Amino acid sequence: MRRVHALAGLLLVAMVTTSAGMKSYLGHHVLSAQAMSEEQLQVLQNLEHQFDVLFLREPTPRLSTDIVVSPEDLNQVMTIMREAGMAASILCSDLQSHIDRERAEIAFSRRKRIMGSSMDYSVYRTIDEVNAVMKGWENSYPQLVKMKALEHKTHESRTVYYLEIGTALDSNGNSNKPVIFVESLTHAREWITTASLIYVIDTLLKNFHNTKFESALTDFTWVVIPVVNPDGYDFTWTQNRFWRKNLRFYSSQRHCLGVDVNRNYDIKFGTVGVSPNCTSDIHHGLSPFSEPETQNVRDLFLQFKARIVSFLSVHAFSQLLLHPWSYTTPNTSTEVPDNLQQLKIMGNKMIQALAYNGKLYRMGTAYDLVGYAASGGSIDWALAEKPGIYSYCFELRPQSFWQGGFMIPATEIIPTGQELLNSLMTMIQNL
Structure with a gap:
């Protein structure tokens, strides 16, 4: 027992050491x-x-x-x-007090896990821990999970990993199964996205033989990038909790760092809801697909393009389900996707499923819901690249800063994951 307490103490020291170099929001x-x-x-x-x-x-x-x-x-x-x-x-x-409270909750959760109290997936994980979870799935479910490296290393020389999840053959013995493509944690500070996705994947794998979930892995292949932006994600743990972008370095004199990965796709690039200023949180980058993170998503999408039936981008927060086009406003364009009606019909079913725990989600374009348009986004690029697919962006819990914002408590991971899982199951049942 003394050794367990010593390990817990070392972990808490490590947490304090990790946070010592972080940007302070004291008095903000x-x-x-x-x-x-x-x-x-x-x-x-x-x-x-x-x-x-x-x-x-x-x-x-x-x-x-x-x-x-x-x-x-x-x-x-x-x-x-x-x-x-x-x-x-x-x-x-004092925003720092909220960050300190989150850090204390993380340390407490990890301490309880070390002492043998199972916290399941109600805990936020570092990038190394997320990668370890993926490797653990591959080891535990070798017939269902393959963990693979993507080609383009990040600016910090990290490898980005993806998962292929599902049986080799469908119920009819067909190997050419339709693909559900999911990407998460494009924006570094949106921790709830990957945490909820881990819950979803783990639930599907553990309950594979449950008739409620079996067809999800038998009739479909899931191609999932749990952390698109590992550099930025790690930065939120070690340097700045509210960092959004990747870690492209421009100039130390101008304090320029990072590109908004979800403004860097080759769809109406640099036209609306973006900034050429590299200090901006919505800086679109030097050119379309200039960033390794978007190159990875692009190349993986193209690899599976013939089989993809849905492209899903998981973000937070606001409790929304967005469909293309994100770059249009009534004043700039009357352009709509060819499959707009299908997107709306399916989307309405998905937001009803998102209400699994009584939370209200709304569905529409970015401009419809928030009056804001943005170009260079992944769901727009995916639909333009393969017209007719079901392309959506989830904006998960919560609705507001008061409910946790980007620092939504880890106790919300499981209910958020339940909502996401229910919505995904509803979608595939209606494909």
Whole structure:
């Protein structure tokens, strides 16, 4: 028992050591404001280039925007917003306290696991631990799981892995099964995405012989990239909890680091909802597919393209199910996907299934739901590359910062995973 307690103590020390070099958000406020006009929207967008601010939600005309503001800039930012006619409410007066609480919860969960109390999948895992989980599945279910490396290493020289999940043959002895393509954790700070996906995969594997789930692995092949952006994900554990992008390095003088991976696909690249400024959280990169992360998704998609029937991108937060096109607005284009009606019919069934635990999800395009369009996204590229497939972006729990935002408690992993699993099962039952 003494040895177990010693191990737990070492782990807690390691957690403190890991977090010691992290960006501090001590005294940073989280403000909530909503732009009611184009002029006010521009005021909010300009804040990113004027001050040390961070958008937890990009400014839109239909949803309130959550803005992290440093204590040094708080008065000026509040004055600018007030002069623009916007009322800002304070959601949090010390964001670091929320980060510290999350760290303490992670340490406590890990301590209980070491002491023998099973926490199942109600715990957030580092990138190395996620990779170990994947390897464990391959070892435990060799007839169902293959773990493979993708070709393009990240800017930090990490290997990105994907899974092929399912039986070799379907119930009719056919090996040419339809493919469900899933990619997750494109945006580094969205921890709930991969955690929920781990729950989904583990449930399918453990219950393979349950008639409720058997057809999911027998009649379909699942091609899954659990962590598209491992560099950024690791960065959120070691340097900056709210980092969003990858780790492309531009210039130390300009503090330029990172590309928004979900603005880097070759679909209306660089046209809307993006920034050429490399300091921006929505910087689209140098050119389409300039990033190893998008190159990996592209190449894997093309490898399975003939068999893909659905492309799913898992994000958080807001409790939405988005379908293409994400780059259009009523003012810029009347273009719609050829299979729009099928996307809506299926999507409505999927959001009903997402209400598994009573949570409300909404379905539509990005502009329909939040008044915000963005080009270069994965679901748009996938549908353009293979018209007719069911292409969606999940925005998982929660709805707001007050409910946890990107730091949603680990106790929410299983219920979020249940919602995601129920929605996926509903989709494949209706394909």
